């Protein structure tokens with residue numbers, strides 16, 4: 166038995182972890198942020214895949230049987246290869262899950278106009294993962310995407326409340342709505358973006374809902390554990406929480422506590 170692993174390139178996955186832990190507090194969790202190599206959003210497919218596999222292996226080595234990629238970029242660029250090619254070789258009894266599929270599964274039920282928008286990193290948008298997944302679950306829904314390459318650096322540097330930061334955010338939202346004025350539901354397809362959710366709600370018309378992924382992923386994990394008792398049995402239940410980062414822990418702890426909305430005391434890992 167071991168903790169449930171939660172991985173992100175940096176801080177964003179902490180927004181998902183907070184919701185997972187709120188709905189499934191009984192389990193142990195091990196969070197890994199690859200802050201030293203973040204952001205992943207503008208990196209190539211091969212690099213994101215290599216880094217993500219390395220992180221998954223690290224979490225496996227530390228006893229996790231189930232790992233959640235709480236990062237859209239890693240889910241878009243690495244998940245399928247890890248599930249199909251790597252797991253059968255390196256750990257046939259372990260599982261890795263992502264955040265794109267659970268979000269795509271519910272998106273169709275959240276929109277009335279049947280027009281949705283995705284705000285995400287360049288990597289996630291270019292992968293077309295949301296378009297392909299949504300087509301499977303809700304082919305009647307029209308989807309438009311907008312990449313927001315500046316948002317992760319702006320948010321990580323705590324500049325999202327500044328005038329300059331807000332200008333970048335406004336510009337990308339405007340671009341998305343110009344692509345399709347009928348959009349009534351916008352998914353924050355990057356786990357960093359919940360930090361700007363209330364600002365987005367303040368600049369968008371009332372009929373447009375802004376959806377973040379934390380609760381969706383938490384519900385999907387809860388459902389997964391019910392449907393897979395053999396995996397559930399592998400997850401230890403002492404309610405503990407540990408953080409790992411590839412960056413300096415001092416820097417990580419300070420910023421991570423904002424994303425997690427609670428105290429963070431991380432351990433440094435060297436690859």
Ligand code: DGL
Nearest residue numbers: 177204205206237238356
């Ligand atoms: N949080 C990651 C995501 O959900 C992106 C952050 C990054 O660019 O590293 O896509």
